[in-house]
Amino acid sequence: MSQHSLGDDVSIANVAAVAGVSTATVSRVLSGRRRKDDDLSRRVRAAAKQLNYSVNYAASALRSAKTNSIGLIVPELNNSLYSSLTQAIEPAVNHAGKQLILGIGSTAAEQEQRIRLVLSHRVDALIIIPVETEFIVPFLETVAKQIPVVQLLSQTYSNKLDWVGISETTVMQIIADHLSTAGARSVAYIGSSTDDLDGMTLFTAFHMQMTVSGLSTYTEWIHFTQESVDSGYRIMQKILSDHSFYPESVICSDGLTAVGVYRACAAAGLSVPEEIKIAVLHDSALCENGTFESVSFTSVQLPWDRIAAEAVTLVAAEQERKSWLPSRRELEPELIIRKSTVVSS
Known part of the structure; x- marks a missing residue:
């Protein structure tokens, strides 16, 4: 895997030496292929941070079928619901050792355009909050034949798309x-x-x-x-x-x-x-x-962090083994009772 340093000319061997692991282990952790968040993974990430060392995703893509990038399509960012989700997805993707490519589209036509754009960057998977589902779903089903597609929040009527969200x-x-x-x-x-x-x-x-x-x-x-x-x-x-x-x-x-x-x-x-x-x-x-x-x-x-984590985990698993039966992961919301509904005694 090709790497580069943002500071001095640091190699993967330097990171391995500081972390006390092999170069192969460093490669697996920083690429996201090693998913355990244990002491070993934390040592590798800490060593990479200490040495100001990061993954060169573009160079890695030239040597691999994967680009370690995930596309996220949302209707807008002015809406508090969608902005909260985007804020939760970004660190979850980074934690998995991947890059996030964001597209914004408030109509089916705009979303299809944004999807085609992120696909041109050869993303490994797509996460989307779809709009005008009767128009966008057939296109998403076509995309899902090539890369994993996970829909968030609302459930479509498609039986071919994975879904993570709440009822x-x-x-x-x-x-x-x-x-x-x-x-x-x-x-x-x-x-x-x-x-x-x-x-x-x-x-x-x-x-x-x-x-x-x-x-x-x-x-x-x-x-x-x-x-x-x-x-x-x-x-x-x-x-x-x-x-x-x-x-x-x-x-x-x-x-x-x-x-x-x-x-x-x-x-x-x-x-x-x-x-x-x-x-x-x-x-x-x-x-x-x-x-x-x-x-x-x-x-x-809403359990934003769990929704984000489930979505990223799901697309990673689907990259390795695509099942004919789509996954449906419904998470429980929690009511937070505050002053606007409770009369003081």
Whole structure:
């Protein structure tokens, strides 16, 4: 395997000598072919760091069928859900001794273009959050015949693609059950767009779980928007002004929207959580800390690090042995209960 130093002219033999291992072991650890995270691997990585030594992936690719690179395609980075995932994937890929090549596409056409671009770099595998699945899935199935493809978060209707993520039904269920237990009898929903599978799946799950949990809702209380404080404020202001009664709880897609909802409630003289409870579908630092004028928000924490690790492990395993039966790895989310839904005793 070809290597290079970012500092002095250091060879793989130097790293092996400092770590007290063979050059073959150094090669396996730094290329990601040795997956055990034990003392030996840590010694090799520490020695490489000490000597300012790194893998030259491009030169290695000339000598191998593998490029030690993984493509990641996401719809956007402005969305807190997708940015959180990207932040978790990058270190997981690096830990595996590989490079991450990122592509951003908000439509099926854009995603196909980005996929073709990362394929031109001869990536070993592809991880993707697909959009407009009815259009992009056939293309992904074709790509999957050549390299491993793992879909994240939403599950497609394809029986040929691996998947790692969480059940949106479970996310909605734990929020609805909590709001009901906390005393709410009605709920409004301010979600993300239903143009993508994530938004549509969440909205479908919302309808199902409201019936099961005994929470009532109205068409006028259901809205879709891009995440922002202004959007949350305007929508909640409209909900509160259109009726002689208001929902006892609100489910928001994200923390920014929740802050806007909180401000609208405060402007209307309604206290949170005593009169209106607010819950958020996806946790963030904003939910945890709130702002100087809002409380912290009850939200669902997704296991980002585990999702990332499972995806990287899966593509590595699939490179060595592709099974005819795709893998489906569903991970459990956790509800973090905070001040926006709990009345102080």
